Amino acid sequence: MPTLPGESVGTVEKQYHTFARPPQPLVLESGARLGPVTVAYETYGRLNAAGDNAILVAHAFSGDSHAAGRYPGETEAEKPGWWDFMIGPGKGLDTNRYWVICANILGSCMGTTGPGSANPATGRPYGLEFPMMTIGDMVNTQKMLLDHLGVSRLQAVVGGSVGGMQVLEWSLRYPEMVRAAIPIASTMRHSALAIAFNEIARQAIMADPNWRQGNYYDGDKPAMGLAVARMVGHVTYLSDQAMRRKFGRRLQNKEKFSFGFAGDFQVESYLRHQGSKFVQRFDANSVLYITKAADYFDAVDRLGGMSPPPSGSQARMKYLVVSYSSDWLYPTYQAKELVQTLKRSGQDVSFCEIEADCGHDAFLIPDPRLTNLLRGFLDGLG
């Protein structure tokens, strides 16, 4: 792992904000109503008096609000937040300057309301009674949280993968509020290939008899189906090259084939391990809802139809689009299409493809190039 500058944000705490209580529920893009809504979030650094030094970090599909630091009582041996190498004093998102906030997305299972939350109408978990929601709905809940916290302006919204979709949605819904929009390893809309892999993950979950149409919260979880779903997802986050480097054809047990189905190759054990780990921490129904929101997301027409910002305006929104050369889930050609679309609608957009062989998940791996890119871009905003 490369040495990256900066210090840890130290001990952090997960916080919660509940809103949209009936009879004023949140109206979702589908027209469905949902309330109350709780959003789990974490913050790092300090919001300044003007309320204009905030950076919103939007997490990916299976991420959570724990982007940096460690919870009370955790030691150095425990993993810090998922973007700990990026967020902290002196880091790419410098908490000496910025107040960084990360909120768990709607539909997830990490503290924010989702299909595993109690349905106030029944007192039992929603399951499939949870309304279908969109990337726009996720952004809406983030906006309501920021309103509550007194944040009037975002110096940046930054996120990778499904987080990048939220970034684009922010730039469309609240352009006057966003100084910089930074989608990383993301896309304006899913290709048929991306939809296909999401659908396979959903089918794997729904094929598990324990799934029981989503009503499994008082019994056995659809663990086998969820594990298979995760294995599929996990492979799409890697790359051929990274897998060759990491596993190749190495065997678990030296040089002997088992001539059985227990799994001979290290890559098999690794995938099974990823599957089991995911089952421990994630809710199968949340996978269904979030993958569907990602599949529905299509910002092409809206991004192409944006108004150009007033010319000469110092504060106009700037985009920084980042892609990875070995990302085959949201390949660079899709990032370039995004850049072209933004340019055609007169937006101020910078673009960088980072050469890296580790696939879609590259943004989750410490890399001074991304750190320097974000720091430099933020510095340049003035």
Next chain:
Amino acid sequence: MPTLPGESVGTVEKQYHTFARPPQPLVLESGARLGPVTVAYETYGRLNAAGDNAILVAHAFSGDSHAAGRYPGETEAEKPGWWDFMIGPGKGLDTNRYWVICANILGSCMGTTGPGSANPATGRPYGLEFPMMTIGDMVNTQKMLLDHLGVSRLQAVVGGSVGGMQVLEWSLRYPEMVRAAIPIASTMRHSALAIAFNEIARQAIMADPNWRQGNYYDGDKPAMGLAVARMVGHVTYLSDQAMRRKFGRRLQNKEKFSFGFAGDFQVESYLRHQGSKFVQRFDANSVLYITKAADYFDAVDRLGGMSPPPSGSQARMKYLVVSYSSDWLYPTYQAKELVQTLKRSGQDVSFCEIEADCGHDAFLIPDPRLTNLLRGFLDGLG
């Protein structure tokens, strides 16, 4: 579909040969014993008196011996054999000149002995008592069939994907018998990525409670798991570009999202359909055994250590390696590694990468370029 030359082979018949009856069972590469072994096969054209105009076609993972023509009673409305556009009078594999034979591989479920066949020791289907077998074992059964049919020489062995592995294995085991070895869209060994997708398919099957450790032949089949396995496989046979062209983001029901999990996009319905179709025709345990044989296959050292054929020999074995530019399961770089390995061991090898956007399965799609390539190469053998 492009117009390709040639006529149909007409009506064909599936034939069977049974051998390795106990007490002389087949000894497999693992050391396990298997017998009796039945091989289903079809032939097109006529074997000449010298017995030297035979071409063996090796089918892919889920293929069968029905490579061309139609069965008695089938009309033009029914699909002919899987390589019908390639095999017939005046076609790429010209049955006016050659006698083409295709045999169902060991471990399959299309007439050749596999895990769904009756275990003579119990009278019930083998299930997981079927011994693990290898690509070498498949080739062995093909050799025994050809011996039985009086074929002393193969003008060519040709096959795509797992069929290409059999081609390489033939060239290693019986180089004196093979005039031309033509692996198409294949590899010397699976990458970690290919193993990963196979393992996901296996896990999907074994996660289905109906799988019951492979003992499902007298009850419900592991249909859900097998369908998911097929969806995973199917996506790896396509390409991003082909899927964009074929499906894009088109919806099943015009312009409306369902906001449910029934499947909105055409690519979802297509995959589900592929999954269901496969369940009708294929055995889940056969998927386990054949994918494992493909994962085990590793011909790198053996191909690199081959003896160069006697120089000046007119009849020395020639290789023609064919890859497709959009094949990401067995990409062109792997075909090039194969070519380099063969060249280093002094083999006579030609190579062609066909530019096509339809992914790994391109060899199953009528294309005059492959037809002309095979015809020209066979003509050049003299």
